[in-house]
Amino acid sequence: MIPGEIRVAEGNIELNAGREAITLMVGQPRRQAGAGRLPLSFRRGECGAGFRSGAARGRRLDIPAGTAVRFEPGQRREVRLIPVGGAREIWGFNGCIMGRL
Template identity: 55%
Template sequence: MIPGEIFPAEGDIELNTGATAISLTVANTGDRPVQVGSHYHFAETNPGLAFDREAARGMRLDIAAGTAVRFEPGQTRDVRLVPIGGARRVYGFNQKVMGPL
């Protein structure tokens, strides 16, 4: 074995198995790019992003951990969201929830 060596498992890894996903159309109405990380509470993202925030409450992007989605100024794109897991408590971000969902 070599330090740092990785032994990948056979087959594909399926992300967020069993999670109920929704799709939302998101538009960047601002004049700056906006990047949203994989575990950010999507309803609390930059106010320059226009989308149904109530539908996004308690949701995060359906992407691999540690990755992000970038919205360029004027860009509109569809994203998939999945429920935030675990204890379903949200603290920090833009302080819109600060507790259980």
């Protein structure tokens, strides 16, 4: 192995296989464009992303690491959300959850 080398399996890799996903229509109510990278608004399930849905609480965007979903002012789009994994604990993010989901 060469330092820094990344080895991956042959064929296609399915991200988040078997994770329960939901689809929501969300929008950008602000006057400035924004990108959903670490989607605090989805984890809180509040109107920061132009919607209000308890179904989004504790979920994140179903997108590959290092990518984002861009929202132009007034734009609405459908996004896929999956549950936050691991220990299902969220800390920080303006103190909206601060603990186990």
